[in-house]
Amino acid sequence: MLNFVDSVQAAVAGIKDGSTVMIGGFGNAGQPFELIDALLECGATDLTVVNNNAGQGDQGLALLIKEGRVKKMICSFPRQSDSWHFDAKYKAGEIELELVPQGNLAERIRAAGAGIGGFFTPTGYGTMLAEGKETRIIDGRGQVFETPIHADVALIKALKADGKGNLVYRKTARNFGPIMAAAAKHTIAQVSEIVPTGGLDPENVVTPGIYVNTIVKVAGSGSPAANTNPKVA
């Protein structure tokens, strides 16, 4: 069932303690800051969070970690120059880390959305990130068995939604949005514009509305198109 709600608070109200939450974004591009702020406000705790990183600076996911609401991070690149809240929790032994090569992270999320029980990949073979995992030689190459990552909720950011919940994104802000939308039981999208049904060209829909459950409009949620490269029409 697709719901349009009026506030980010209403959008995240159903998120329960102990949930696995996927959060879109790579760096600031595509990061649903307003939804993350609302999640912080709503008090849900004991969360497992799936994101490429583990929060930057003093905003968004970093604050959720600082407040002790995240028991486990599943990510590929936690350590950054400004990931101090994660660093402190990790060093204090207060947060669990499952470190996943970025392509495995993406493919494991995709596999969950596609109903795939697992897959073999050469990525990570012979490295410490494959220790304890099933391996096989396929076509002469060592490969590692990887399992899907499912989630209770996905928080993503898109540029536009139509009345059917179809989504389009903007430039590299697309990143994890489409695969997280498919992998989570309940997908919440913040968008900068909601257009009437029929207002998106069906050929250009990136995430079909079947994957989307809750939509909230957040002013200025996508960057202004005026900032694009002037050389490109």
Add this chain to the structure above:
Amino acid sequence: MSLTETSIKSSETPLGRDDLARLVAKDIAPGSFVNLGIGQPTLVSNYLTEEQNITLHTENGMLGMGPEATGDQIDEDLINAGKIPVTELPGASYFHHADSFAIMRGGHLDICVLGAFQVSANGDLANWHTGAPGAIPAVGGAMDLATGAKDVFVMMTLLTREGASKIVEACTYPVTGVGCVTRVYTDKGVFLTGPEGVTVRETFGCTLEELQELVPVPLKAATAA
């Protein structure tokens, strides 16, 4: 092994970072699809020519990446894997993360250029983790790039600050990928790595014999093509 029958090219002085980037750029075949890693490899883009018609991939979800954005070109929705604002070139395309890594993992990229802590004689790469106690590990797309691209080029200084060779018999740092590196560009020479060991293609500011003094694995001279 014969160190005397050299058919390798040489230059008088070691190569600086920019000269090395220029050399890597020159070695990229026209029409290639290429991913440049964060740091020194990014310099290569400064020396790619229009005639080469190279398409750059960035793993956060784009082909046809243009130069770094400046001034009012800066758009927070258009960044590269290093989270630096970039531009798009005509013919660019955007895709989600699983598609972007399928481009890598599916063997569609011709070349990736990466930095490294160490490369072993058979092409094992170590570039993601020092393994130091207490260090927070972060891997990003390094393992996918190392195993997915058709050719993996490494750019690095040959020696550590302490003077140890980064080309080694076996990596002492945790590996990123096994037998994946095909070529190593350093300030002192260009090395080809693989199952047959290490072949020297070029030397910069030293002879092959002098290079052999520095590198603890047997070096062969490239045979004339």
